[in-house]
Amino acid sequence: MGGYENGDSTAAAALADGGVILGVDGGTTNTVCVCLPAAMSPPESPAAVPVLARAVAGCSNRNSVGESTALETLEQVMTQALALANTDRSAVQAVCLAVSGVNHPSDQLRMLEWIRDLFPDNAKFYVENDAVAALASGTMGKLHGCVLIAGTGCIAYGVTEDGKVARAAGAGPVLGDWGSGYGIAAQALTAVIKAYDGRGPQTSLTRDILEKLELSSPDEIIGWTYADPSWARIAALVPVVVSSAEDGDEVANRILHDSVQELADTVIAVVRRLRLCGEDGKDIFPLVLVGGVLEGNKKWDISGEVIKCISKVFPGTDPIWPEVEPAIGAALLARSHHHKGLKLENGS
Amino acid sequence: MGGYENGDSTAAAALADGGVILGVDGGTTNTVCVCLPAAMSPPESPAAVPVLARAVAGCSNRNSVGESTALETLEQVMTQALALANTDRSAVQAVCLAVSGVNHPSDQLRMLEWIRDLFPDNAKFYVENDAVAALASGTMGKLHGCVLIAGTGCIAYGVTEDGKVARAAGAGPVLGDWGSGYGIAAQALTAVIKAYDGRGPQTSLTRDILEKLELSSPDEIIGWTYADPSWARIAALVPVVVSSAEDGDEVANRILHDSVQELADTVIAVVRRLRLCGEDGKDIFPLVLVGGVLEGNKKWDISGEVIKCISKVFPGTDPIWPEVEPAIGAALLARSHHHKGLKLENGS
Incomplete structure (x- = not known):
């Protein structure tokens, strides 16, 4: 949570005199907002990030919960973070909204129009896909390299040092994000x-998933699945799939191996399009790994397998597990945009 | 539409004196209700079915539109059919509701409780999956054989002469109905x-689908897909996939071949579990084929390919394309249940 614990509230308030910046990581499972002093220096280490406040709310992916719910959630989480930092909207100098489901310039524009009305006229706003914040959380604010997020959804997003960007996947469950938590769990439910039906091999996923969902027969899975359209609810079954695979179930192992290949393919596509590994394909590039599917020290090491696949094609892959959360990455981006703006205004 | 055209309204009214029966085919794309005279004899031919009225409404699959919308749609379509037949609820002797999304005895029970309150106390009600009506539409009311429905959704459903039933698929888009119209179209969108992204081969589906949806770039497909959760809207892209495949696109051809195999596998699973082909696997059994994916005289003959796959395993497959619609099948089932009930009451 950074350098400010309870006793530091005076120091925090002093730092906040120059106003605050907000970093928002809007995901399909939840939304996190952090509030930082606008006048902060670039942090020397992850532990030195001066977090004034942190708030959490639900899903803000408009493709999952609809646009109005998504915007309400974003407003709520920012308001709460400001209140926890003992300040208000008038102190806001810059906001970076990094939100999943922002896929097209028109999505960005609509969100920019919406957020401008919430804060002072002179504040600066940046709307990006949540992948950008995740990348910045691994590189401490430097936009260079590729990030792979695999939580409820999945996306690979890359940026070159001269500012070219590319992405792959991040298209949601209907459009083939099979390496995502949702994708893995949906494949497991399908296997059951x-x-x-007698259309596929027997699997211990049947016993393990029914037990987890407290259902007595596979035909009850259909009603369970469609009773609630939340993608995160399906994705929450990933640990069951991993544990079935660890126990040797072949069907679960096949699902995880296929998903590893899908995730590796998305990164490879981005790295290739941006030539992040140089002309000979051997340059080193940071690969930031984020999200529940890629975390944890499990026996079945999904992120390790993904890195192995990618490294076969691009040996310069340099994996990074961020030490700060994506919302901090978003705040660091807001900070650097804000400071660039100040320099431009000062003519320097 | 059967034997009653405009001029026959007097004859129809006379036949309806003994009350009416309703057959409802509730699908994921639309819902059809037909009203028949309860006193009718078993029809000698499809053209001889005495349809008093027919009404059409939208989707009544509760897994797609939610339970309350589904029930409203069912009530509306029955009310409209009765009005068109110049009669009302008090004349109803029997109703067969054959509705997609009815997968579990608890779904049936809830629907039976709901429908009992709409009609006279002595009326008889039968709630089934819509597959049962589709089977009856091919066998003119006899429950024996297997039906394969592939429209927006897909399901295989079989019944033996001694009343054993089995089904496969019909689990909706999250749970692997890849041979359905939705499944085919979602695979095509994923391919685009x-x-x-640079993760898959180039395909003329890109040009063909963007043209059909009036979009200018593939990244707009994400917004289009999640703007409206209707499964039928996605499935409406199937003709584009078929025409791309007919024009020689390899990706579209692969999707159709995979879907053919999925559909064949669902039928094979049901026929095997019910031993519909006898102990040696060579008996003849009716296979009723229903739904937009299996219709049409296209160059790319999906139903022909499915039958070819199934016949390799079960040479006794006898394909039937029904000459009446599934709602008539539902009405014929309501009729036969009603007449059985009368015989029981009369002690015969």
Whole structure:
């Protein structure tokens, strides 16, 4: 949580005199907002980030919960972070909204129009896909390299040192994000249905998933699945799939191996398009790994397998597990945009 | 539409004196209700079915539109059919509701409780999955054989002469119905995204789908997809996939071949579980084929390919394309249940 614990509130308030900046990481499972002093220096280490406040709310992916709910959630989480930092909207100098589901310039524009009305006229706003904040959380604010997020959804997003960007996946469950938590869990549920129908091999996923969902028969899975359209609810079954695979279930192992290949393919596509590994394909580039599917010290090491696949093609892959959360990455981006703006205004 | 055209309204009214029966085919794309005279004899031919009225409404699959919308749609379509037949609820002797999304005895029970309150106390009600009506539409009311429905959704459903039933698929888009119209179209949209990302081969589906949706770039497909959760809207792209495949596109051809295999596998699973082909696997059984994916005289003959796959395993497959619609199948089932009930009451 950075350098400000309870006793530091005076120092925090002093730092906040120059106003504050907000970094928002809007995901499909939850949304995190952090509030930092606008006058802060670039942090020397992850532990030195002066977090004034942190607030958490639900899903803000408009493709999952609809636009109005998504915007309400974003407003709520920012308001709460400001209140926790003992300040208000008038102190806001810059905001970086990094939100999943922002895929097209028109999405960005609509969100920029919306956020301008919430804060002072002179504040600066940056709207990006949440992948950008995740990348910055691994590089401490430097936009260079590739990030792979695999939580409820998945996306690979890359930026070159001269500012070219590319992405792959991040298209949601209908459009083939099979390496995502949702994708892995949906494949596992499908395997249970197919085994029950007599269309697929028997699998211990049947016993393990029914136990987890407290259902008594696979045909009850259909009703369970469609009773609530939340993608995160499906994705929450990933630990069951991992544990079935660890116990040797072949179907679960096949699902995880296929998903590893999908995730590796998305990164490879981005690195290739941006030539992040140079002309000979051997340059070193940072690969930031974020999200529940890629975390944890499990026996079945999904992120390790993904890195192995990518490194076969691009040996310069340099994996980074961020030490700060993506919302801090968003705040560091807001900070650097804000300071660039100040320099321009001062003519320097 | 059967034997009653405009001029026959007097004859129809006379037949309806003994009350009416309703057959409802509730699908994911639309819902059809037909009203028949309860006193009718078993029809000698499809053209001889005495349809008093027919009404059409939208989707009544509760897994797609939610339970309350589904029930409203069902009530509306039945009310409209009765009004068109110049009669009302008091004349109803029997109703067969054959509705997609009815997958579990608890779904049936809830729907039975709901429908009992709409009609006279002595009326008889039968709630089934819509597959049962589709089977009956091919066998003119006899419940024996297997039906394969592939429209927006897909399901295989079989019944033996001694009343054993089995089904496969029908689990909706999250749970692997890849041979459905939705499944085919979602795979095509995914192929466009993958080609755009550089994760998959180039395909003429990109040009054909963007043209059909009046979009200018593949990244706009993400917004289009999630703007409206209707499954039927996605499935409406199937003709584009078929025409791309007919024009020689390899990706579109791969999607259709995979879907053919999925559909064949669902039928094979049901036929095997019910031993519909006898102990030696060579008996003849009716396979009723229903739904937009299996219709049409296209060059790319999806239903022909499915039958070819199934016949390799079960040479006794006897394909039937029904001459009446599934709602008539539902009405014929309501009729036969009603007449059985009368015989029981009369002690015969």
